[in-house]
Amino acid sequence: FDMRDGVIWYDGAFVPWADAKVHVLTHALHYASAVFEGERAYGGVIFKMREHNQRLVESARLLDFEIPYTVEEIDRACEETLARQGFSDAYIRPIAWRGSEMMGVSAQHNKIHLAIAVWQWPSYFDPAQRLKGIRLDLAQWRRPDPLTAPSKAKATGLYMICTMSKHAAERKGYADALMLDWRGQVAECTGANIFFVKDGVIHTPTPDCFLDGITRRTVIGLAKARGIEVVERAILPEELSGFEQCFICGTAAEVTPVAEIADWRFTVGDITSTLMNDYMAAVQPSAPKAVAAA
């Protein structure tokens, strides 16, 4: 992956893909002082780019650092990188981190870097599995209390638990893992938010200790535009047997149906299919403004 062709935007300049490196004594590598975004372009236009880059800047502030570029400058850099790579449908990964000037927990004056890479990432899950609904395991690891970690930040350190949970699930043949939070309530998957359907109503956990995904908010808007009721509330794992449909959503995952979570079973039903289609329509640059703004 690190030896691909193309260019990466790195601290304001384009560098060849293989040369976009960091020093081994980079603070972020040792102490997880990094934040990132995952964005997707459809038909040459980055969907909800402004929201993503605003979240990037806010994530950095939550980790006590200021990215030395404005949201507008980051927007432009994302668009330029996409154009330079020449893709119309692609994934955009901006990342900001503390550099290598000082080693130690404190790094008040280390340089803040920003890099943006763009590549093609057509489907986050196996396309055939996606149509039937993916299989999730229940993770051993839990999302932390917001007093323990900056849970609203898209911070690299919060993904340590995600990688461990995803690896454990994959070793058992599952596509991903559903994590509970520190209270034992249903939280999210390792890179996506989760929704359930029962009696025509959508239920989704209140995002009080995990990412309130941009896709999550889009899907809630799309459901409401269809007149489907959406209830955000605490959901306990004991309730999973009562839900008929389940799907997850995120920038990379888009809307993906879930067929199984451990011993619980779901069908790929009408509401899930409708929202999959509505989401794919909303992300297109030609989507009516009201739909895209949902």
Ligand code: PMP
């Ligand atoms: N939760 C986690 C842990 C994620 O990594 C993501 C993907 N960024 C999401 C939720 C969904 O967020 P979004 O819809 O903003 O991509």
